Amino acid sequence: MRTVVQALRELLATRVVLDGALELREEDPYSTCPATKILGGGSAVTLRFKDWQYKPDLQIPTNLWLFPLLNSTNPQTPACRSCDYIIFYVSKENPGQEKLFVFLCELKSGAAKGASPQLRNGKLIADYLLAVTKLHGKVTAWPEEPHYRGIIFVGGYPGNKWATRSPARANYTPDQLCHDLQTTTVRPGPDYPLQYFCV
Numbered sequence: 553m554r555t556v557v558q559a560l561r562e563l564l565a566t567r568v569v570l571d572g573a574l575e576l577r578e579e580d581p582y583s584t585c586p587a588t589k590i591l592g593g594g595s596a597v598t599l600r601f602k603d604w605q606y607k608p609d610l611q612i613p614t615n616l617w618l619f620p621l622l623n624s625t626n627p628q629t630p631a632c633r634s635c636d637y638i639i640f641y642v643s644k645e646n647p648g649q650e651k652l653f654v655f656l657c658e659l660k661s662g663a664a665k666g667a668s669p670q671l672r673n674g675k676l677i678a679d680y681l682l683a684v685t686k687l688h689g690k691v692t693a694w695p696e697e698p699h700y701r702g703i704i705f706v707g708g709y710p711g712n713k714w715a716t717r718s719p720a721r722a723n724y725t726p727d728q729l730c731h732d733l734q735t736t737t738v739r740p741g742p743d744y745p746l747q748y749f750c751v
Contacts, residue, residue: 556652559689560640560681561597570598576637576657576705576740579603584661585707586741596641596746601634618677630669635702638678642695643750652695653750654678656702656733664704664737671702672730701749702727702735722749 561569577587579602604612615624615632624632637657642650656674658667682698685691701724724734734751738744 554690554692555595555642556682556685556689556691556694557595557597557640557642559685559691563685563689564597564599564681567604568599568601570600570637574598574639576659578636578659578661580661582661583659585659585705588659588705588740589743590639591743591745592747595644596639598640599638601636601638630666630673633666633670633673634677635667635670635674638674639746640678640682641746641750643747650693650695651750652698653746654682654698654700655746655749656700657705658703659705659707659740661707664706667704668702668727668729668735671704671733671735672727675700675702675730675733699750700730700733701751702733703749704735704737705740706737707740721751724751 574590575587576590577583578585601614601618603614604617606612614634618634619632622632635656635658639655639657641653641655643653644650654675656671656678658670660667678698678700686694703722722736722738724736727733727735
């Protein structure tokens with residue numbers, strides 16, 4: 553049986569797929585947002601968007617290679633910004649009722665300002681990748697419609713202690729523009745099982 557996660561892994565360019573232990577971190581060397589480990593991603597594939605080292609002497613900014621058809625030089629438009637990570641995850645909490653979750657993850661050192669457009673654009677990218685996979689991936693077991701969850705990891709506030717998380721599951725609110733997207737803001741730093749976000 554060929555799953556959507558297997559098909560995505562085969563179709564995606566290796567430079568955007570994060571292999572090994574899933575640890576989310578900001579690329580900015582001055583970031584104060586702690587790295588966050590995500591646990592239990594056996595049936596998952598993770599995309600990481602960062603500047604592309606095309607040749608030893610040529611680095612292509614993320615917005616340039618990720619949105620080649622759009623004008624990425626206009627700083628006023630959020631059209632050419634994306635979230636840091638996209639995780640495609642098939643939850644098997646209830647056997648026979650697999651659910652496809654798409655986690656759109658954005659890490660912020662300070663406030664969450666500006667994260668919403670990045671999550672929305674990440675959703676558009678995920679929509680496109682799932683459509684391509686449905687057309688070309690030869691998936692034999694396609695789950696129900698995907699559940700889109702935007703997760704903003706906000707750190708770096710003075711005095712914050714990121715030692716624990718609460719409550720038992722993430723709390724989401726509907727996005728104002730993308731009605732099939734639910735978003736939450738959580739503390740970075742502690743380990744999170746993927747199931748924590750499967751609500």
